[in-house]
Amino acid sequence: xxxxxxxxxxxxAGLSAVAVPLSAQVRPDVLVQQRQAAMVLKGKYFYxxxxxxxxxxxxxxxxxxxxxIAFLDALARMPWxxxxxxxxxxxxxxxxxxxxxxxxxxxxxxxxxxEVAKLSALANKGDEPALRAQILTVxxxxxGCHDAFRERR
Amino acid sequence: xxxxxxxxxxxxAGLSAVAVPLSAQVRPDVLVQQRQAAMVLKGKYFYxxxxxxxxxxxxxxxxxxxxxIAFLDALARMPWxxxxxxxxxxxxxxxxxxxxxxxxxxxxxxxxxxEVAKLSALANKGDEPALRAQILTVxxxxxGCHDAFRERR
Numbered sequence: 001x002x003x004x005x006x007x008x009x010x011x012x013a014g015l016s017a018v019a020v021p022l023s024a025q026v027r028p029d030v031l032v033q034q035r036q037a038a039m040v041l042k043g044k045y046f047y048x049x050x051x052x053x054x055x056x057x058x059x060x061x062x063x064x065x066x067x068x069i070a071f072l073d074a075l076a077r078m079p080w081x082x083x084x085x086x087x088x089x090x091x092x093x094x095x096x097x098x099x100x101x102x103x104x105x106x107x108x109x110x111x112x113x114x115e116v117a118k119l120s121a122l123a124n125k126g127d128e129p130a131l132r133a134q135i136l137t138v139x140x141x142x143x144g145c146h147d148a149f150r151e152r153r
Numbered sequence: 154x155x156x157x158x159x160x161x162x163x164x165x166a167g168l169s170a171v172a173v174p175l176s177a178q179v180r181p182d183v184l185v186q187q188r189q190a191a192m193v194l195k196g197k198y199f200y201x202x203x204x205x206x207x208x209x210x211x212x213x214x215x216x217x218x219x220x221x222i223a224f225l226d227a228l229a230r231m232p233w234x235x236x237x238x239x240x241x242x243x244x245x246x247x248x249x250x251x252x253x254x255x256x257x258x259x260x261x262x263x264x265x266x267x268e269v270a271k272l273s274a275l276a277n278k279g280d281e282p283a284l285r286a287q288i289l290t291v292x293x294x295x296x297g298c299h300d301a302f303r304e305r306r
Contacts (some may be wrong), residue, residue: 026201033193034193034194034305036190037189037190037191037193037194037197038190040186040187040190041190041191041231044187050178070227070229073229074224074227074228077224078194078197078224
């Protein structure tokens with residue numbers, strides 16, 4: 001019961017880290033494949049519609065923005081348990097800082113999740129300027145993490 | 154709640170297919186990478202917790218089941234625009250039937266999405282036996298599509 005309560009609290013806090021005990025049973029290369037899959041799909045929905053719509057590069061479509069924010073809200077919680085210490089030796093774009101500065105990496109995740117949560121809260125309020133602005137704030141938050149924790153490419 | 158309702162309405166209206174015009178601008182190999190990413194993550198959440206919990210192979214945790222059903226509900230709508238005709242020549246696990254029997258493939262997707270929608274509708278009702286049964290029905294629905302449209306491996 002306590003564990004369920006903790007899971008519920010973590011879930012409310014937007015933390016998908018509750019899967020850690022189970023992810024400990026998953027092969028490290030599979031964990032890397034799964035976290036990379038979450039990043040690929042965040043790219044699909046964030047760079048595919050949300051950012052170019054916020055930037056005015058493609059026409060703004062409210063229904064598509066709402067759908068993609070809902071997708072992003074789920075995807076944003078998926079990669080983090082895939083950065084388990086066991087994956088340290090698996091070739092990927094993660095910098096060594098992911099493991100040597102785990103506290104800062106965690107802070108960067110939480111900051112990103114907080115910005116995505118703000119975006120989700122705006123999703124169906126019909127305030128297009130606020131949505132556009134928050135999409136660009138989320139974009140900066142992605143970059144904030146990539147700068148230190150993803151190899152340049 | 155409102156957000157969930159709106160998402161459900163959009164899903165019923167088939168609006169998850171609206172990305173097709175944009176996907177036409179994405180490179181075929183990227184479309185394949187994105188659809189494979191959605192399958193990888195469906196595997197993470199469906200085979201990681203939902204199915205083994207439904208089968209009684211690992212302890213049933215209601216909060217985790219609810220979270221993973223929400224993730225699955227989003228992921229289940231992500232792969233399909235990635236099976237664009239332009240991807241026909243890209244090496245993948247898709248069988249030729251994906252393109253030669255597009256109507257049947259579409260039917261299989263819709264049948265799967267209908268079963269996932271039933272699962273989502275059950276997610277927060279606390280009826281564990283019904284949830285377990287529907288998880289196993291979704292599992293059959295995955296297989297129904299894989300049999301004809303994914304190469305054996």
